Amino acid sequence: MGCHSGRNTGGQLPSDAVPNVTLYNPTTEAAIAELPSATTAEADVAIAKAKAAGPVWRAISPADRSRLMRRYADLIAAHAQELGELETRNMGMTIGNSVWCANNASDVIHYFAGAIEKHGGSTLPVANGVNLTFPEPLGVVGLIAPWNFPMMMAAWKIGPAIAAGNTAVLKPAELTPLTSVRLGELALDAGIPEGVVNVVVGSGQNVGWRFVTHPDVRKVSFTGSTEVGKRIMAGCAEQVKRVTLELGGKSANIIFADADLEKAAAAAPGAVFDNSGQDCCARSRILVERKAYDRFLELFIEAAEAFTIGDPMSPSSSMGPLVTAQHLATVRGFSDGLDTVYTSDVPDGPGF
């Protein structure tokens, strides 16, 4: 694959001020694309486009906005294979997962297409009058998506943001922007007016932080680490800016002795090793009632042995690489010297 800059849906962005961002395939370690990385001034251009598109988007009747979103959802589904392959090359998740994520992105947009005509206010009893409530759009919303499920989480944010009458500026993770760039293009192809869905590829410092500080961005929705989420929340306090945070986890999988142990053990590897464990919902702590502990561990190791590591483009692989060499080093920092009861074979050759 060559350079995949595509149409830039965030405005005409000159790329001279900031070095381009080079993207890698974590499976082969090869560079696969180079994209211009937006400056803060370029982020402002996208925010201005989103602001200008607000009245245009809200002037379209609810039925027609819904129709445009359904068309967008259908286009995403029609490109599911292409989007899946792009995601796997850029991020390393298995092809089964990435195509599933593309279809999930489509389903989410369909769901929120249907919500446009169903989300309203209420009337409340008052003396000497009538009382009405209206859920009013916020305006421009800044969406910051992570690298672990790039396309799916972008869609999770775009769907409700634009269904509620807002316009969106989306910053994909700088490591994994390719599918988000395509989501921006497909919105235009579906007939959603220019400026409603803007994708800005750039760093957290230049673009993400600008969403926090720019007064025209009325909300930031962020998925990522707890550490960065705290900084965003603190930054948003300055303007009492609305914020949604979906952050880290250390989720427990509690298994009682009276459970169907075979079933629980068979399901446990997927719950923590899927997407190479790069999942905020990963069940990374398994708590087992002491009298069932040995039996569960035996069954769990058996199930983990069948969870194979390999080329994520191969349908027979259960998991692929980690996203970067740096992340691999971080994970190794946890596992080196650990008292392990099972370690799976890692294939020779390139890949993080």
Place this chain on the structure above:
Amino acid sequence: MIAAPTDPNARVCREEIFGPVVVVIPFDDEADAIRICNDTEFGLSGSVWTRDGSKALRVSRAMEAGTISVNSNSSVRYWTPFGGFKQSGLGREHSMKVLDHYTELKNVFIATND
């Protein structure tokens, strides 16, 4: 990689690794399970596996996490609310509820008396 650490305060038991590393920890009874489960600043998701329906509900309600599954490890459906307790997040994504997070609620009173 499966680990069975003996120290519950080990980094591997407390910090998010975001990689294919899991710890397996024994517990004595229901109260002990809930105590270990909640002894973290995170609270995103979780699972309970049991054939006892009452225990499943009791433990689900006691877990300090936003998205719980019983006899399943699923977490996210776009038509049900998703998000974290404690330092796992703020607000919810998905379901019709998320639209409240993308709108401001405005109240308008109209006098009708002359």
